[in-house]
Amino acid sequence: MKEPARxxxxxxxIREHTKLKPRVAIILGSGLGDFADSLPERTTxxxxxxxxxxxxxxxxxxxxxxxxxxxxxxxxxxxxxxHFYETNDLRPVLYxxxxxxxxxxxxxxxxxxxxxxxxxxxxxxxxxxxxQINLTFARLVANRAERSVARSIYTHSLISLAExxxxxxxxxxxxxxxxxxxxxxYETAAEIEMLRRLGADAVGMSTVFExxxxxxxxxxxxxxxxxxxxxxxxxGNRLSHEEVTExxxxxxxxxxxxxxxxxxxxxxxxxxxxx
Ligand code: HPA
Numbered sequence: 343m344k345e346p347a348r349x350x351x352x353x354x355x356i357r358e359h360t361k362l363k364p365r366v367a368i369i370l371g372s373g374l375g376d377f378a379d380s381l382p383e384r385t386t387x388x389x390x391x392x393x394x395x396x397x398x399x400x401x402x403x404x405x406x407x408x409x410x411x412x413x414x415x416x417x418x419x420x421x422x423x424x425h426f427y428e429t430n431d432l433r434p435v436l437y438x439x440x441x442x443x444x445x446x447x448x449x450x451x452x453x454x455x456x457x458x459x460x461x462x463x464x465x466x467x468x469x470x471x472x473x474q475i476n477l478t479f480a481r482l483v484a485n486r487a488e489r490s491v492a493r494s495i496y497t498h499s500l501i502s503l504a505e506x507x508x509x510x511x512x513x514x515x516x517x518x519x520x521x522x523x524x525x526x527x528y529e530t531a532a533e534i535e536m537l538r539r540l541g542a543d544a545v546g547m548s549t550v551f552e553x554x555x556x557x558x559x560x561x562x563x564x565x566x567x568x569x570x571x572x573x574x575x576x577x578g579n580r581l582s583h584e585e586v587t588e589x590x591x592x593x594x595x596x597x598x599x600x601x602x603x604x605x606x607x608x609x610x611x612x613x614x615x616x617x
Contacts, residue, residue, distance in 0.1 A: 345433070345440065348394035353444045355393050360385040362409045364418035366605055367442040369552060371423070371454035373590050374568060377598050378419035381410035389422070395441075396434030398424045412602060415609030418445065425547055426478060427526040432551060436482075439555045449500070449608050450556045451601070452565045456546035457528070457573035459538045460518055465572055466589045468597060469516040469544055470504045471496055471565030476550040477537075478524040482558070495557040500564040500608075507603045513596055518543025520567055522550030531575025538576075545573055564604070568593055 343351075362385065370377055378384070389395045389405035398405050408419040424434045442450060458467065473496060501517070508515040521537050523529065525547035529537070537545055544567045553563050570589065571577075611617055 343394075349437070349440045349444050351393045352395055352441055355391075356387065356407070356445065359387055360409045362411070362416050364409060364416045364445060364447060366415060366449040366451065366608055367418045367420065367445075367447040368451045368601065368605075369420045369423055369438065369453060371452075371548065371568065373455055373570065374453050374594065374597060375421040376594055377601060378406070378408040378410075378421050380598070381408060381412060381417075381419070384408050384410035396424055396437050398422060398428065413606040413609065415605050417605060418442065418447065423548060423552075425525065426480065426551065427524050427547060432480060432482070435551050436555050439552050439559070442556070443559045443561065447561060450553070450561045450563050451604065452549050452553055452556075452563065453597075453601075454520075454546045454548050454565075454567050455570045456520065456544040456567040457534075457571050457576075458543070458569040459521075459534055459545055459573050459576060460516070460543040461538075461576060463516060463543070463569050463572065465569060466593050467516050467569040468513070468593065468600060469518050469520075469567040469569060470501055470508075471520045471549075471567060472501060472517050473519050474550050474553065474565070475519060475521040475540065475542055476554070477521055478550065480524070480551075482551060482555055495553050495563055496565055497562040500562055503607055503611075504564055504566070504600075504604050507607050508600060511599060511603050513600050515600070516543070516569075518567075520549060520565060521545050523547055529574050534573040534575050537573075544569060566597075566600070568597060
């Protein structure tokens with residue numbers, strides 16, 4: 343079976359389980375999955391039950407699609423993503439994006455956990471992604487990526503929207519360039535210094551493929567990194583597990599407030615991202 347037929351079969355299954363027609367999809371990064379558990383009147387579908395949906399090899403990854411209305415805006419939240427390093431195959435990484443596109447999603451919000459490279463960043467910061475560097479040494483096939491070369495992957499009006507919403511809600515946010523590496527191991531101090539000189543503000547192991555495909559399919563794309571730690575060599579002291587957990591707890595609440603406010607604001611926009 344070809345990919346479009348597989349995606350159609352997945353969509354058909356989903357349509358049999360929910361009447362909700364989401365406009366906004368949110369990919370929840372590592373440690374940020376909780377957000378979907380508090381959504382009111384949600385329909386949760388396990389990815390295992392969806393025909394043709396790829397399986398994650400990482401144990402404990404939830405793999406759920408959560409459909410809900412957030413302040414009357416119909417959304418789809420993806421809990422648990424598949425990383426490129428898990429399979430060395432882009433298809434399972436991109437499947438959720440094709441699915442979102444087939445479901446009629448107009449806006450994609452991609453979130454991730456990332457290491458802070460910018461020396462002014464702190465653990466616990468939230469960073470609105472302005473652009474990305476794909477250093478995985480893998481690219482989408484040319485015909486899919488063509489359009490994203492011509493314009494930016496991240497939608498300018500959504501970056502402004504997110505920054506305005508943050509100010510209005512008194513949430514401090516950073517902005518910066520996300521560099522995607524394949525991983526799965528963390529970087530050396532020399533690698534982080536190289537990435538800093540290349541213009542990266544934060545580093546992670548996801549996001550770059552999903553966003554570039556979504557943009558090439560015509561979705562409006564927003565990215566938010568949660569800086570869970572300072573990257574290797576940026577901080578002199580090693581963060582303890584307790585500190586990281588504490589940072590995570592504190593950020594989760596702020597992250598949920600920011601995301602909710604952004605989705606509410608997007609709900610009042612047309613598919614171009616304009617009021
Ligand atoms: N490096 C790469 N990926 C990450 C990091 C990091 O320091 N923190 C969270 N994801």
